[in-house]
Amino acid sequence: xxxxxxxxxxxxxxxxxxxxxxxxxxxxxxxxxxxxxxxxxxxxxxxxxxxxxxxxxxxxxxxxxxxxxxxxxxxxxxxxxxxxxxxxxxxxxxxxxxxxxxxxxxxxxxxxxxxxxxxxxxxxxxxxxxxxxxxxxxxxxxxxxxxxxxxxxxxxxxxxxxxxxxxxxxxxxxxxxxxxxxxxxxxxxxxxxxxxxxxxxxxxxxxxxxxxxxxxxxxxxxxxxxxxxxxxxxxxxxxxxxxxxxxxxxxxxxxxxxxxxxxxxxxxxxxxxxxxxxxxxxxxxxxxxxxxxxxxxxxxxxxxxxxxxxxxxxxxxxxxxxxxxxxxxxxxxxxxxxxxxxxxxxxxxxxxxxxxxxxxxxxxxxxxxxxxxxxxxxxxxxxxxxxxxxxxxxxxxxxxxxxxxxxxxxxxxxxxxxxx
Numbered sequence: 001x002x003x004x005x006x007x008x009x010x011x012x013x014x015x016x017x018x019x020x021x022x023x024x025x026x027x028x029x030x031x032x033x034x035x036x037x038x039x040x041x042x043x044x045x046x047x048x049x050x051x052x053x054x055x056x057x058x059x060x061x062x063x064x065x066x067x068x069x070x071x072x073x074x075x076x077x078x079x080x081x082x083x084x085x086x087x088x089x090x091x092x093x094x095x096x097x098x099x100x101x102x103x104x105x106x107x108x109x110x111x112x113x114x115x116x117x118x119x120x121x122x123x124x125x126x127x128x129x130x131x132x133x134x135x136x137x138x139x140x141x142x143x144x145x146x147x148x149x150x151x152x153x154x155x156x157x158x159x160x161x162x163x164x165x166x167x168x169x170x171x172x173x174x175x176x177x178x179x180x181x182x183x184x185x186x187x188x189x190x191x192x193x194x195x196x197x198x199x200x201x202x203x204x205x206x207x208x209x210x211x212x213x214x215x216x217x218x219x220x221x222x223x224x225x226x227x228x229x230x231x232x233x234x235x236x237x238x239x240x241x242x243x244x245x246x247x248x249x250x251x252x253x254x255x256x257x258x259x260x261x262x263x264x265x266x267x268x269x270x271x272x273x274x275x276x277x278x279x280x281x282x283x284x285x286x287x288x289x290x291x292x293x294x295x296x297x298x299x300x301x302x303x304x305x306x307x308x309x310x311x312x313x314x315x316x317x318x319x320x321x322x323x324x325x326x327x328x329x330x331x332x333x334x335x336x337x338x339x340x341x342x343x344x345x346x347x348x349x350x351x352x353x354x355x356x357x358x359x360x361x362x363x364x365x366x367x368x369x370x371x372x373x374x375x376x377x378x379x380x381x382x383x384x385x386x387x388x389x390x391x392x393x394x395x396x397x398x399x400x401x402x403x404x405x406x407x408x409x410x411x412x413x414x415x416x417x418x419x420x
Contacts, residue, residue: 007139011212015139016148018211019132022204023152027160029197030286031167032095035060035118040260042190043111054260054379056118061376063122067130067366080131084208087127092201094120099195102187126369130362137353137361139213149350150297153343157293160286167193168280231363240417241355245368247309247409248348249375254402255316255341257378258394262323262334265391284332285339292340296347304415305354309347313409316341317402324395354417
């Protein structure tokens, strides 16, 4: 399932704890960091079309090539901690910058700031993910990796539920009728949400400093065109990696990238503005992610790596069906199912890591992330479909994509990954 690890048990436990803490902090500010629902609601509320409201999601994906350049230029593990820390500082810094624009800039500048924030997150999250997967791919045994993923994506999303509840109270003052407070006026509500990412990411950067990786060979300390070409060839000629990659990308297209239209559908389903339900959507999204996270982690530890990956695609498919057939506010539960399906990134990438040599984990993670740029146009496509034919038409397209994905993964991907 993965490479052998030369680190002592104590170092592995520390790496595991850092991974859990930093992901939990990321979940806490998820309403801002998960580019899509909040960004689309702000732009839609400012009078922009559905197509333009989806622009931040596309820009986020288009920024994906930057991490792969970093993997080529600085392949050595001696840059690992500095890269990881800088990614957190970039995420927190751009959040603070967006907050300042909401405070002092006109509306057009604020819209540009939202798009810029999405692009910077695309770069920084790519580096963060690349470093995190190198940490658990090279700094843990397969058994500890399975345990760490189960805890991280089981308990971690609870923090996202807390963050989503807080964001809902900040934006509307009401959370499911259970908690009522005086909401913050605009733009103070946006300033608070985006500004809070700064301190959270500062803590994550400090934690990243204590991470440890096994020592590497001297030959890997400098970039080499020959080594780069070998790595590319290994990635794109490994049939199992390619099948897992196709499954992952299509699951993202059918599940994750329809999320903005699903948020805008609140106007059709409830007759109210999408922004009113942004926090509830995020709470359902991460509450279900927490519940399914424990189950998927158990499936990985108990059975085989293909099973939790395929399960995430099936969960996304169920979420689209729910949105199509369930009326009124109950349609919001589809956010919970699609939120759980977002764990496709974790379990498809875990399969790809299992197919990778230890020294190729960082590069293969970066290649997987950069290929997300190839599907970054899909939110705009969904937006254009909904502008022309209605939001339900875009849901039908997403459903068809997910059905094809299930057939591909179930028939072509073996239960266990293996290296070429």
